[in-house]
Amino acid sequence: MNRILTIEDDAVTAREIVAELTRNGLDVDWVDNGREGLERAVSGDYDLITLDRMLPELDGLVIVTTLRTMGVATPILMISALSDVDERVRGLRAGGDDYLTKPFATDEMAARVEVLLRRNSGTREPETALRVADLELNLISREASRNGQLLSLLPTEYKLLEFLMRNSGQILSRMMIFEEVWGYHFDPGTNLIDVHIGRLRKKIDPPGLEPLIRTVRGSGYVIAEPC
Template sequence: MSANILIIDDDKTISTMMRRGLTYEGYDVKVADSGKEGLHCVLDKEPDLIVLDIMMPGIDGLEVCRRLRKDGGIPILMVTGKDSIADRVQGLETGADDYLVKPFAFEELVARIKALLRRSENRKKDDERLAYSDLTLDLATRQAIRGERVIEFSTTEFNLLAFFMTHPQKVLTRELIMERVWGFDFLGESNVLEVYVGYLRNKLEGQGKSRLIHTVRGAGYALRE
C-alpha cells in the first residue's frame, strides 16, 4: 500500500513539481498551499508523512510543526530556502524529523522521504511489543517469548501480563489490577487474581527461568528481576 504524503507549501511551482514527481514514485500526494489549509487536511485524513515549507504567510511552517507535535508523531520533513545553522536548529527543535534546503535535487527529497517512512514504520513495530528482562510480549500476535521459548496465553492471562509489562518495577495494588484487568463490576471469586498470577508464573518460569512477577507483602505485585 502506497504512503500518503501531504505537501504544505505556498510556492505552487515547487509544490507542483514535488506532487508530480512523488506521484510518479508511487505515493498518494495531496497539496495544501497554506499552513491553515494544511492543518485542516491533517484533521480530515492523517497522512503518513508531511513535507512542510517554513516560509508561508499566516501560519508559517514552524507554527504548523508546533501544533502537529502537540497531538501526534507524523514524520515531518521541513523544506526551506533558509540554510543557516540557526535556522536548521530552530526547525528541528520545533519538532521536524529532517530538514532539506531549497533548491534540492528531487532524488534527495525521495531518499529523505523513504528514510523517514522506514523510521516511522520501525517505531510502529516497536510500539506493538513490550519487553522486560528476557521477556517480550507481542501485542499483535498476543504471544510472549522468553529466551527462545514461545508462550501461549489465554485472553485474561495475556491482559494481566500486558498490564504488568506496561508498569515494570512498580508495585501494583490488588485493587488497581482488578479494576484495570477485570473491570469495576467484577463479581467473580475473590482469589481470582492470585489464581491468575499463579498461571502466569507457571508458564513464565518454565525450563528453570527466574521469577518475574513478585508478591509485595501487604501491598500487591510487581514485575521485577
C-alpha cells in the same frame, strides 16, 4: 499506498514535489497555505508531511509546533530557503524530523521521504539488532559481526554503519550521511565519507565474502543483500 501531505505555497516547487513523489508510488495531496495545511495535518490521515518553512496565513514553524503539542506524530520533512544552522536547529527542535534547504534535487527529497517512511513503519517495539545478510549490528552491546566474526569498529564507523543498516536497500546521498553521522547541514567538500566507507568495506566486505556496501555513482551509498 502511503499518503503524503505537501504544504507549499510556491506552485512550481509543489508541482515538482508532487510529481517526484507520485513517480515513487506515493499518493500526494497539496495545499498552498498554512491554515488549510494545519487543518489537513491534524486529521492524522497522512503518513508523512512535507512542510514549507515560510507560508501564508500560518508559518511552517507554528504548524509543526502545534502538531507536536496536539500529539500528532506524523513524520515531517521541513523544506526551506532558510539555510543557516540556527534555522535548521529551530525547525528540528520544534518537532521536524528532517530539514531540507531550497533549491534541492527532487530525487534527494524523495530519498529523505523514503527514509522517514521506513523509520516510521512497522512495529513500535525497540530494535535490539539490525541484520543485512550475514552482517549483524547489536544495538545493545554496540558490536558488529559478519559471518560469525566480531568486527572492531571505531565510534564514527559504528554510527555510519548503523545509519546504512537502518535504511538497508535505500540509497543514501552524501548530504544525508553528512547530516546524520557528522551533523553537517552542508557538504564540506572533503573525502571524509569516502575514507570511512573505505574503512568499513575493509572490515565488512573482506576478500571471499559477497560485498554488501555499494557505491551508486552520482547518488550515494547503499547497503543491501548480495544481488
